[in-house]
Amino acid sequence: IDARDRMALDDLLEPLHGADIADLIEQITEFQRLTLVELWSGNIDGEILSELDEGLREELLSSLPAEDVAEAVRELDTDDVVDLIENLDDQSQAGVILGALDDADRVAVEQALTFPEYSAGRLMQREVVIAPSFWTVGQAIDHLRTAEELPEQFYHVILTDPRMRPVGHVTLGKILSSPRDMPLADIEEDSFRTFEATDPEAEVAYAFNQYHLISAAVVDEDDRLLGVITIDDAMSVLDEEAEEDILRLAGVDSEGSLSDRTLGTVRRRFPWLGVNLVTSILASLVIAQFDAVITEIVALAVLMPIVASMGGNAGTQSLTVAVRALATRDLTGANVWRVIRREVMAGLINGVAFAIVMGIVGVIWFGNPMLGAVIGVAMVINLGVAGLAGVGIPVVLEKVGVDPALASGAFVTTVTDVVGFFAFLGLAALWLL
Amino acid sequence: IDARDRMALDDLLEPLHGADIADLIEQITEFQRLTLVELWSGNIDGEILSELDEGLREELLSSLPAEDVAEAVRELDTDDVVDLIENLDDQSQAGVILGALDDADRVAVEQALTFPEYSAGRLMQREVVIAPSFWTVGQAIDHLRTAEELPEQFYHVILTDPRMRPVGHVTLGKILSSPRDMPLADIEEDSFRTFEATDPEAEVAYAFNQYHLISAAVVDEDDRLLGVITIDDAMSVLDEEAEEDILRLAGVDSEGSLSDRTLGTVRRRFPWLGVNLVTSILASLVIAQFDAVITEIVALAVLMPIVASMGGNAGTQSLTVAVRALATRDLTGANVWRVIRREVMAGLINGVAFAIVMGIVGVIWFGNPMLGAVIGVAMVINLGVAGLAGVGIPVVLEKVGVDPALASGAFVTTVTDVVGFFAFLGLAALWLL
Numbered sequence: 079i080d081a082r083d084r085m086a087l088d089d090l091l092e093p094l095h096g097a098d099i100a101d102l103i104e105q106i107t108e109f110q111r112l113t114l115v116e117l118w119s120g121n122i123d124g125e126i127l128s129e130l131d132e133g134l135r136e137e138l139l140s141s142l143p144a145e146d147v148a149e150a151v152r153e154l155d156t157d158d159v160v161d162l163i164e165n166l167d168d169q170s171q172a173g174v175i176l177g178a179l180d181d182a183d184r185v186a187v188e189q190a191l192t193f194p195e196y197s198a199g200r201l202m203q204r205e206v207v208i209a210p211s212f213w214t215v216g217q218a219i220d221h222l223r224t225a226e227e228l229p230e231q232f233y234h235v236i237l238t239d240p241r242m243r244p245v246g247h248v249t250l251g252k253i254l255s256s257p258r259d260m261p262l263a264d265i266e267e268d269s270f271r272t273f274e275a276t277d278p279e280a281e282v283a284y285a286f287n288q289y290h291l292i293s294a295a296v297v298d299e300d301d302r303l304l305g306v307i308t309i310d311d312a313m314s315v316l317d318e319e320a321e322e323d324i325l326r327l328a329g330v331d332s333e334g335s336l337s338d339r340t341l342g343t344v345r346r347r348f349p350w351l352g353v354n355l356v357t358s359i360l361a362s363l364v365i366a367q368f369d370a371v372i373t374e375i376v377a378l379a380v381l382m383p384i385v386a387s388m389g390g391n392a393g394t395q396s397l398t399v400a401v402r403a404l405a406t407r408d409l410t411g412a413n414v415w416r417v418i419r420r421e422v423m424a425g426l427i428n429g430v431a432f433a434i435v436m437g438i439v440g441v442i443w444f445g446n447p448m449l450g451a452v453i454g455v456a457m458v459i460n461l462g463v464a465g466l467a468g469v470g471i472p473v474v475l476e477k478v479g480v481d482p483a484l485a486s487g488a489f490v491t492t493v494t495d496v497v498g499f500f501a502f503l504g505l506a507a508l509w510l511l
Numbered sequence: 512i513d514a515r516d517r518m519a520l521d522d523l524l525e526p527l528h529g530a531d532i533a534d535l536i537e538q539i540t541e542f543q544r545l546t547l548v549e550l551w552s553g554n555i556d557g558e559i560l561s562e563l564d565e566g567l568r569e570e571l572l573s574s575l576p577a578e579d580v581a582e583a584v585r586e587l588d589t590d591d592v593v594d595l596i597e598n599l600d601d602q603s604q605a606g607v608i609l610g611a612l613d614d615a616d617r618v619a620v621e622q623a624l625t626f627p628e629y630s631a632g633r634l635m636q637r638e639v640v641i642a643p644s645f646w647t648v649g650q651a652i653d654h655l656r657t658a659e660e661l662p663e664q665f666y667h668v669i670l671t672d673p674r675m676r677p678v679g680h681v682t683l684g685k686i687l688s689s690p691r692d693m694p695l696a697d698i699e700e701d702s703f704r705t706f707e708a709t710d711p712e713a714e715v716a717y718a719f720n721q722y723h724l725i726s727a728a729v730v731d732e733d734d735r736l737l738g739v740i741t742i743d744d745a746m747s748v749l750d751e752e753a754e755e756d757i758l759r760l761a762g763v764d765s766e767g768s769l770s771d772r773t774l775g776t777v778r779r780r781f782p783w784l785g786v787n788l789v790t791s792i793l794a795s796l797v798i799a800q801f802d803a804v805i806t807e808i809v810a811l812a813v814l815m816p817i818v819a820s821m822g823g824n825a826g827t828q829s830l831t832v833a834v835r836a837l838a839t840r841d842l843t844g845a846n847v848w849r850v851i852r853r854e855v856m857a858g859l860i861n862g863v864a865f866a867i868v869m870g871i872v873g874v875i876w877f878g879n880p881m882l883g884a885v886i887g888v889a890m891v892i893n894l895g896v897a898g899l900a901g902v903g904i905p906v907v908l909e910k911v912g913v914d915p916a917l918a919s920g921a922f923v924t925t926v927t928d929v930v931g932f933f934a935f936l937g938l939a940a941l942w943l944l
Binding site: 287495 | 528530531534537538539540640651652658661662665666682683686687688689690719720722723725742745746747749750753754756757760761762763771773774776777780781783784785787788791792798799802805806809811813815816817819820821824825827828830831832835840841843846849856860861864865868872924932
């Protein structure tokens with residue numbers, strides 16, 4: 079493809095959707111990327127830019143001529159421009175982009191940037207369709223027909239009072255299916271909700287999902303209309319939040335992406351591995367207390383990772399369920415004790431089941447019934463503790479304001495390792511020596 | 512609250528959104544739930560039912576009087592009824608619900624149920640708004656004003672040819688802002704996409720997210736219009752898929768929920784713990800090969816979990832990134848080798864960093880430089896292998912058609928455990944004895 083054939087490239091990329099072209103740019107090598115930009119820079123439009131990964135976007139912006147960037151940016155809605163600018167490390171690029179906008183858009187973008195990151199104010203677009211609440215369907219239609227500039231996509235007409243405070247909204251479907259003399263106020267939706275510009279975007283996404291919203295008005299502290307958030311923005315936020323939780327649970331910093339370089343990857347993985355090193359040394363210290371027992375019965379060294387590993391797995395199961403339930407607000411003060419009780423009971427019951435299996439394995443493998451008993455009892459203890467720690471630790475972390483997805487894993491596996499080794503080797507010291 | 516005070520309950524629940532009431536029902540105890548149903552059954556509407564967890568919904572349906580269920584169901588769109596019925600284990604309940612519908616809706620629901628589970632056909636609603644492609648804006652508006660029954664929410668008018676094949680669609684915003692004599696064909700969107708009824712819902716959700724769709728037509732194998740899928744349905748699917756990946760990565764069966772009972776939880780956790788038991792016994796077998804070395808140098812037993820645990824963590828990091836990249840289609844044949852190379856390199860570099868740290872710890876703790884060297888080299892080997900297995904295993908599983916989120920974890924930790932113990936104890940046997 080990259081035989082520097084401009085025409086072939088045009089034929090190939092022209093029919094594709096911006097999001098697909100962005101994916102393609104992410105997947106080719108760096109050298110191919112530079113060639114592509116060189117050959118095709120005039121065609122890289124705002125949509126492609128706003129679909130690109132943050133890291134690549136910056137790289138691409140710096141290699142594109144300023145006028146191409148300006149042209150690409152001008153066609154975007156203000157919320158996409160905000161998204162573009164807020165992730166730029168390089169302030170001069172932000173200047174170029176802002177300079178390319180017309181005055182009204184620039185003011186809108188600059189105002190949006192005054193709201194905190196990850197807030198409704200950053201997510202909203204300024205382009206809104208409003209009508210006074212005393213208008214009729216006919217007046218609204220006439221207004222829309224003569225309006226100069228309408229948003230790319232809109233789903234509601236927002237009704238406002240004379241002081242620009244939103245008081246309700248009407249779906250376009252209702253407007254289209256009602257007679258011209260119908261007052262807008264008579265066909266407004268009863269599910270009208272507004273957000274404050276400073277509301278966190280996670281709250282907004284949650285509400286969109288929970289109440290099946292399509293678009294919602296954003297207001298300032300005086301309840302005046304600032305802009306509107308549409309469902310596609312809420313959908314991306316929801317998607318990002320879930321993605322973040324998945325990666326954080328595995329101890330991966332969520333800012334990374336597949337097109338990062340090796341050193342960036344190393345840096346992002348390092349902290350979590352460091353935490354894990356400290357916690358596994360803690361577990362080793364527990365083992366070190368029992369080195370005399372291990373020298374006596376080497377079978378203990380062979381079997382001890384099983385107890386710890388089963389506890390770690392059971393703990394991770396409980397933990398993941400708890401972290402997700404906290405994120406989706408299914409786990410609250412009202413049911414936390416019931417959930418903890420259930421997880422502990424489930425751990426104990428599974429513990430007994432596997433204790434029986436491992437007890438038998440212990441007897442067959444090492445011909446020692448007491449060794450089977452030791453591993454069995456240790457397993458029951460550790461799986462019960464795993465259930466308790468798996469729910470308890472994320473709940474406590476959430477209470478003290480730490481993201482449970484990020485930190486719970488390290489705590490829970492430390493608990494199950496320490497308890498697992500201690501219970502197994504401790505019981506062995508008591509019963510087998 | 513549950514002092515059996517009907518009036519207070521009314522006051523409390525009436526202003527709430529159905530989704531919030533469903534959440535409330537999920538969080539109270541079983542006894543409170545029964546009381547609530549007894550007092551308030553007439554008010555439980557279709558919306559609450561369709562927001563409830565599957566398990567609870569069935570419980571609730573069986574305790575509600577048939578006529579209340581019938582009334583609740585009648586107000587739902589067909590896609591919500593399909594969702595309700597497809598998750599019922601009890602066929603007689605499905606019969607009651609179908610019986611409550613009017614004929615047209617019943618046929619629609621029954622037809623939807625003929626499509627495979629998790630397909631576009633199950634997700635779509637039958638209520639569509641169509642117009643012949645030769646109509647003008649004025650004709651469409653007049654048609655909408657006189658139409659008897661319109662869907663609750665709709666965002667496009669779908670243009671069809673005389674054989675009911677969709678040929679394009681027009682946004683309501685465009686219709687509202689165009690003069691009455693404008694032909695609909697002149698203002699249709701260029702991003703029109705249709706899905707086949709048999710397309711998997713995951714594909715549909717991916718396309719909605721990738722191309723920022725709001726609604727899309729569903730067709731049969733002859734390209735004739737069957738129904739329409741709206742973004743809120745796609746959003747729930749996307750949400751469920753991410754949720755499923757999170758839970759599967761942790762080895763939790765995704766059909767469960769917080770309001771399950773203990774025994775259900777035990778059953779759902781058991782299989783994964785069983786797999787883990789087998790893999791950890793495998794690791795133990797490796798350790799057993801070296802029991803003579805461990806008896807000689809008990810420090811090995813103390814330190815060996817550190818090597819395995821670091822490998823397991825690094826493997827889980829790579830694995831999670833790879834599984835998500837496969838799910839979002841960022842990881843393809845085009846970049847898989849580059850990603851594997853990056854992960855292995857990142858693993859090796861982090862391995863060297865931690866090897867130095869652990870080498871020093873080994874020397875200080877046990878005063879034995881060779882022991883430090885052994886743990887250091889084993890760490891480098893295991894973290895490199897973790898990077899390779901972390902990406903390679905999910906990619907291979909995906910190729911052979913197994914869900915990588917479900918199965919990769921067990922394989923990757925087996926590899927890192929076995930390699931970790933083998934490298935550490937094997938090197939110790941070579942260098943320290």
